[in-house]
Amino acid sequence: MSVAACLVFYSFAVAVLAPRLLVRLAHTGIAPRLGVAAWLAAIGIVVGSWATAAAFLAAELVRDWAQPRQTVLSTCIAQLRAVAAGRYGTAVQIGLLVLAGFAALGVAVLLGRLGRSLLRARASTHEHARMARLAGAHDAALGAVVLDVPERAAYCVAGRPHTIVVTRGALAALDDRHLDAVLAHERAHLSGRHHLLLALTRGLAAILPRIELFTSGSAEVARLLEMCADDAAARAHGRRTVLQALVALAGAAPVPAGALGASGVGVLARAERLAAPADLSRRVRVRLLLGATAAVVTAGPVLAGGLAAAGLALCGPMAG
Structure with missing residues (x-):
């Protein structure tokens, strides 16, 4: 069995098992x-793991095609070489070439879709930031663009420069303390580059919607990033103030696509979390379990690569 096979099996196990475990551990936002x-x-x-497995497999194919050995992979390559040479007939030869072409096309299509998704997200947020700056009035004291509309909304969008947008409706609903907390929330999103993480996870979920790790991961990461921004605002202004600001913005206008806003995702769960924080023992337990999960998930491919580098047979070529 090759390193490539080890990585494929491992990635399959992570993709199947990790979503439920991570939802259970991280969903509450402790x-x-x-x-x-x-x-x-x-x-x-x-x-x-997929990319590394492809690289290892390509390297093994090149090596075994040039210097055949007595391994399972070499035997397969010998058969493929015979098919490619037309030994089993023209129809089989054409079938192999068509299959290889479809496989390469599939990979290219997925990579292209991911690239287009990331570029579209970037273009959309940059355009929205530009239009907000044109339509609104920059308030230097707030460090935000104020839109003269009655709907309550406060959000940030990535651009050149990044832009925080607040509506007149939100200003009317928030007092100074609450407004400062909301602005701190938005600044935390921008300083943490949360828009990049969301663009990547949403892009993967869009091109591979049947893989739960990507779809659940995209939704959960969005919720958790809002909680991260809540915590940043709470450290500066207090949990109670952030909670009151969320309540004041409850039922606010939807946050535009690609933007990040205090009232955008999981408001009820975030409010409950701020109102009743977990006790110390539970926080410690969840941190230990999440840290251990991340370590175990990360250690698998590292172990496989280390074994291969050391020349051990567990994930190296196996004689046939």
């Missing part, structure tokens, strides 16, 4: 930053 890290570790390991 340790949102660690929850985001654990989700990103699982997603990154699966995608990285």
Whole structure:
């Protein structure tokens, strides 16, 4: 069995088992930053394992095609070489070439879709930021653009420069303390580059919607990033103030696509979390479990690579 096979099997196990475990551990937001890290570790390991497996497989194919050996892979390559040479007939030869072409096309299509998704998200947010700056009035004291509309909304969008948008309706609904907390929430999103994480996870979920790790991961990362921003605002202004600001913005206008806003995702769960924080023992337990999960998920491919580098047979070529 090759390193490529080890990585494929491992990534399959992570993709199947990790979503339910991570939802159970991280959904409540007891340790949102660690929850985001654990989700990103699982997603990154699966995608990285696929890429690394493809690279190892390509290297083994090239090596065994040039210098056949007595291994299972070499035997397969010998058969493929015979088919490619037309030994089993023209129809079989054409079938192999068509299959290889479809496989390469499928990979190219997926990569292209991901690239287009990321570019569209970037273009959309940059355009929205530009239009908001044109339509609104920049308030230097707030460090935000104020839109003269009655709907309550406060959100941030990535751009050049990044832009925080607040409506007149939101200003009327928030007193100074609550407004400062909301602005701190939005600044935390921008300083943490949360828009990049969301663009990546949403892009993967869009191109591979049948893989639960990506679809659940995208939704959960969005919730947890809002909780991370809540915590940043609470450290500066207090949990109670952030909670009151969320209540004041309850039922606010929907946050535009690609934007991040205090009233955008999971408001009820976030309000409950702020109103009744978990006790110390539960926080410690969840942190330990999330840290252990992230470590175990990350360790698999590292172990496989280390064994291969050391020349051990567990994930190296196996004689046939």
